[in-house]
Amino acid sequence: MTATHAAARVEEPSDGDGRTAKVPAAAPRRSVLRGRALRTTGFHLAAGLLSALWLLPIVLVLVTSTRTFDDIAAHGVGSWPHSFTLDGFRQAWVDGGQQRALINSLLVTIPSVLLSLGLASMAAFGLSRYDLPFRRVLLLLMLGGNLLPPQILLIPVSKLSEVLGIYDQLYALIGVQVGFGVGFYVFVLHGFMRAIPGEIQQAAVIDGAGPWQIYWRIILPLARPALAALSALSFTWIFNDLLWAITVLRTDTQMPITASLIGLQGQYVSMWNVIAAGSVIAAAPTVAVFLRFQRHFVAGLNLGAVK
Amino acid sequence: MTAFNASRRRFLAVSGAVGTGALLSSCVTQSPSASGGKSGGPVTLQSNLSSPQAKTSMQQLVAAFNKSGGAEAKLNTVASETFRTQLPTYLTSANPPDIYTWYPGSVAESYAKKDLLLDLDDIWGKPELSGYSDALKKLCTSTSSGKKVFVPTSYYWWGMFYRKSNFAKWGVQEPKNWDEFLDLCDKLKSKGVAPIGLGAGGDTPWVASAWFDYLNIRVNGATYHRELLAGKHRFDDPEVRKVFDTWDEARPYFDPNGTAIPFQDATTALLQGRTGMMLIGTFFADAAPKDALGDLDFFQFPIIDPKVPVAEEAPTDGYFASARSKRADGVKELLSYLAGAEAQELYLKNSSGTALPTHPDAKDAGTPLVVKGRKLIESAADVTQFFNRDSSDALQPTADTALVHYLAKPKQIGSILTTWQRSAQKIWSQ
Numbered sequence A: 001m002t003a004t005h006a007a008a009r010v011e012e013p014s015d016g017d018g019r020t021a022k023v024p025a026a027a028p029r030r031s032v033l034r035g036r037a038l039r040t041t042g043f044h045l046a047a048g049l050l051s052a053l054w055l056l057p058i059v060l061v062l063v064t065s066t067r068t069f070d071d072i073a074a075h076g077v078g079s080w081p082h083s084f085t086l087d088g089f090r091q092a093w094v095d096g097g098q099q100r101a102l103i104n105s106l107l108v109t110i111p112s113v114l115l116s117l118g119l120a121s122m123a124a125f126g127l128s129r130y131d132l133p134f135r136r137v138l139l140l141l142m143l144g145g146n147l148l149p150p151q152i153l154l155i156p157v158s159k160l161s162e163v164l165g166i167y168d169q170l171y172a173l174i175g176v177q178v179g180f181g182v183g184f185y186v187f188v189l190h191g192f193m194r195a196i197p198g199e200i201q202q203a204a205v206i207d208g209a210g211p212w213q214i215y216w217r218i219i220l221p222l223a224r225p226a227l228a229a230l231s232a233l234s235f236t237w238i239f240n241d242l243l244w245a246i247t248v249l250r251t252d253t254q255m256p257i258t259a260s261l262i263g264l265q266g267q268y269v270s271m272w273n274v275i276a277a278g279s280v281i282a283a284a285p286t287v288a289v290f291l292r293f294q295r296h297f298v299a300g301l302n303l304g305a306v307k
Numbered sequence B: 001m002t003a004f005n006a007s008r009r010r011f012l013a014v015s016g017a018v019g020t021g022a023l024l025s026s027c028v029t030q031s032p033s034a035s036g037g038k039s040g041g042p043v044t045l046q047s048n049l050s051s052p053q054a055k056t057s058m059q060q061l062v063a064a065f066n067k068s069g070g071a072e073a074k075l076n077t078v079a080s081e082t083f084r085t086q087l088p089t090y091l092t093s094a095n096p097p098d099i100y101t102w103y104p105g106s107v108a109e110s111y112a113k114k115d116l117l118l119d120l121d122d123i124w125g126k127p128e129l130s131g132y133s134d135a136l137k138k139l140c141t142s143t144s145s146g147k148k149v150f151v152p153t154s155y156y157w158w159g160m161f162y163r164k165s166n167f168a169k170w171g172v173q174e175p176k177n178w179d180e181f182l183d184l185c186d187k188l189k190s191k192g193v194a195p196i197g198l199g200a201g202g203d204t205p206w207v208a209s210a211w212f213d214y215l216n217i218r219v220n221g222a223t224y225h226r227e228l229l230a231g232k233h234r235f236d237d238p239e240v241r242k243v244f245d246t247w248d249e250a251r252p253y254f255d256p257n258g259t260a261i262p263f264q265d266a267t268t269a270l271l272q273g274r275t276g277m278m279l280i281g282t283f284f285a286d287a288a289p290k291d292a293l294g295d296l297d298f299f300q301f302p303i304i305d306p307k308v309p310v311a312e313e314a315p316t317d318g319y320f321a322s323a324r325s326k327r328a329d330g331v332k333e334l335l336s337y338l339a340g341a342e343a344q345e346l347y348l349k350n351s352s353g354t355a356l357p358t359h360p361d362a363k364d365a366g367t368p369l370v371v372k373g374r375k376l377i378e379s380a381a382d383v384t385q386f387f388n389r390d391s392s393d394a395l396q397p398t399a400d401t402a403l404v405h406y407l408a409k410p411k412q413i414g415s416i417l418t419t420w421q422r423s424a425q426k427i428w429s430q
Helices: A001-015 A017-065 A069-075 A087-095 A098-129 A135-147 A151-161 A170-194 A198-206 A211-222 A226-239 A243-248 A256-262 A272-301 B006-029 B052-067 B080-092 B106-112 B134-139 B165-170 B178-190 B205-219 B222-229 B238-253 B261-270 B282-287 B290-295 B328-339 B341-350 B370-376 B396-408 B409-430
Strands: B043-047 B073-079 B099-102 B150-157 B159-163 B196-197 B273-281 B296-299 B311-315 B316-321 B382-384
Touching: A001 A243, A017 B282, A069 B290, A087 A098, A087 A272, A087 B052, A087 B205, A098 A135, A098 A170, A098 A211, A098 A226, A098 A256, A098 A272, A135 A170, A151 A243, A151 B311, A170 A243, A170 B238, A198 A211, A198 B052, A211 A226, A211 B261, A226 A272, A226 B409, A243 A256, A256 A272, A256 B080, A256 B106, B043 B080, B043 B328, B052 B073, B052 B099, B052 B341, B073 B290, B080 B099, B080 B159, B099 B328, B106 B261, B150 B328, B150 B341, B159 B165, B159 B261, B159 B282, B165 B273, B165 B296, B178 B196, B178 B238, B178 B382, B196 B238, B196 B261, B205 B222, B205 B238, B205 B396, B222 B238, B238 B282, B261 B273, B261 B282, B273 B282, B296 B370, B316 B328, B328 B341, B396 B409
Parallel strands: B043 B073, B043 B099, B196 B273, B311 B382
Antiparallel strands: B099 B316, B150 B316, B159 B273, B159 B296
16 A cells, blocks of 8 residues: 555656646556556455455354354254354363363473473573584484474383373373474574574673573573574464374373363264364464464564574 | 264374284283282273263263262263274273273174273173173173173164154155155155255265165175174175165165265254155264254164064164273172163263163153164164174275265276275285
C-alpha cells in the first residue's frame, strides 16, 4: 500500500509542468493507478483467500469442539452446527484426564528445555571458544547422531530405562528428551557462539575472568537470541512428542497431553466434539509459546543456516 | 473386532517393531523372581477402554472390587491404539502389568504359545465361571497347552441394522432369506435409497470383513471359515470364489460411497435415511444420538444355504493375565470377580448398554434390541469372533486390501484372490 501511495506522489510534481500535457496525460496515469489498485486488491484477495483456506481446518476444529455429540452424530461432522455447548471441554478436561496430562507435559517439557539448553550451551561454549582436542570429531559425532532416525533406538531406550529402574517415571522421559535434544542444540549454539568476536573474550581474560565467568557473564548473554529461538523450538518439539512418551511410560497418570489426546479416541466410536476440544486444550500451550516467542521463532528458522 | 487405523500406519509399524524387538530381547531382562504368588502392591489392570464413558465405567468397576475387601486393584487406562502396539512390550517387560483387556481365541493363543499368559485353570473351576457355556470354555482354552488362559466378560453381536421408522415409511419388512433380502434391496433402490451402507472408508476398512465373514459362514459354514483363516485352505479356492459370486448378487445395492466414508459417517447416513441398512456390530450405537436409539432394530444376516448350520458373529471381550505377574493370587481374585454376574451387570449398567454379559445369570440392559440380540446368539449353532480375532491382526490388512479392491473392481476378483492368498501365505508362514 505504502509503495503505491509513494509512487503516486512522486509523479505529482511532473503533473503541474504543462497544462496542455495534463489532459491527455491524465488518462494513462489513471489507468496506471487503476492497474496498481487492481493488483493490490488482487494480492490482498488472493492472500486473504489463501489464509482463509489455511485457517479453515482450525475453525472447523473450534466449531466442532463446541457442538454436542448428538448433533454431530445426527448431522455429520461436516454439517452446519445445530448446537452450542462447552461440555466437550469439560469431558476432555475432567473425564478424559487432560488436566493431569497437561501438568505432566509441563513437568516434562520445562525441565527438559532448561536442562538440555543449559548443558548444550556449556558444551557449545567449550567447543567453540577453546581449542579442545577432538572438538571437530565431537561435533561431527553430535551431527551424526542427529542424522540417525531416533526410532531405531526405541527398543534399547525402553529396555535401558527398565534396567535403570526409571521405566514408567517422568524422569525417564526427561532423560530421553535431554539426551536426544542436546546434540542438535550444541550444533546450533556452536555455530552461533563461534561468530562472537574473540576480542570480547580476550578483553574479559585481561580483566581476570575465568572460563566460568566468561561463559556466564559474557557468552551466555550474547547468545540470548539463539537461546530464545532454540527454547521456543525445543518447547514445541518436546511438548508435542508422543513416541518417546508411550515408549517409556505406561501408567495413565504419568502420560503427557499427547498420549491422553489419542486416549480420547474410543475403541470404535470417536466423539469428535470431545477430541476437538481436547486438541484445542493440547494446542493452547504451544500456541501461547509461539505467540510469546514469535520473533525468535522466525529467527530460529535460519539459525545456523549461514555460518 | 478391533479398530484399525490406517492413518497411523507408520506409527504402528514403528511401534510394532518395538513390540517384536521386545519379544526377541525379552530373555535378557527377565526378572529372576517372576513366579512368586504373593507380592505387595495392588493388582494392576491395564485397560484399553480409553473413551471417557468406558473409562468411567471401568473405574467404577474397580472401585467396587476394592470395596469388597481382599486384594486391591489399580486401573491403568491407555489409548486403545497405544495399547495394541505396546501389548507385546508390556507382556515381556520384567515388571509387567498384571491383567489386560483383550480378546480370546487365536489372538490370545499367539501369546499363550510364547508362554506369556497366566494359567487360569483353577479359577475356571470356581462357581463364578463353572456355569459358562461350553463354547466359551473352548474359546478360552489355549490349543497349544490345553490350559485356560482367558476370562470372558462380555460380547456383542453383528446384524443388519436399520431404522424402524424408515422401514415403515418405505413400507418394507425384515427379510427371512437371501432372496427376500435381494427383493428388499431392489425395492429400496427403486425408492432412491442406497439399500446397503458400508462405511469401509477412512480408517475403518475392516468393516468390509464383516461381509466376507458372514457370507463365508452362510455359504461354507463356520468350520470352513475358521480353517480358512488358520491357513488350512486357500483364498483362491473355488469355495471362496463362491462367496464372492454370492456377494456379486448384492453388490449392486451397496452404497457407492461405501468405501469412501468411515463407518461413523456411514452410521449418520443410515440414521438420515440415505442408506437403508448396514451390517455392523452393536458398538455403532455409540455413534448414534440418544434419541435415535429406540428407533434402531436389526435382523439376522439372511440365510443363504439352509443346509449350512447357522452361525453368528459375536466377538467376545475379556481379560488375560501376564505369566510373570508377581501377584497371581490377587490376579485370580480380581478375575473371578470380573467373571461374576454382579460385576458384569455393574459394568453394563455404566457403559453404553449394547453389550451382553457372558455370565449366564447376569442381566443385560433389557432393551428390546438387546433381548433380541441375546436370543440371536443363544440360538446360533456356532459362534465366530471376527476376521482378525479368528486369525490375527497381521492377516486383517490383507483382507482390507482385497475387499476394498474387490468393491472397486469386482471383475478382477480372480487376480485379487490370488494376491490375497500370496500375502496371507507370507503371514501364515511367519
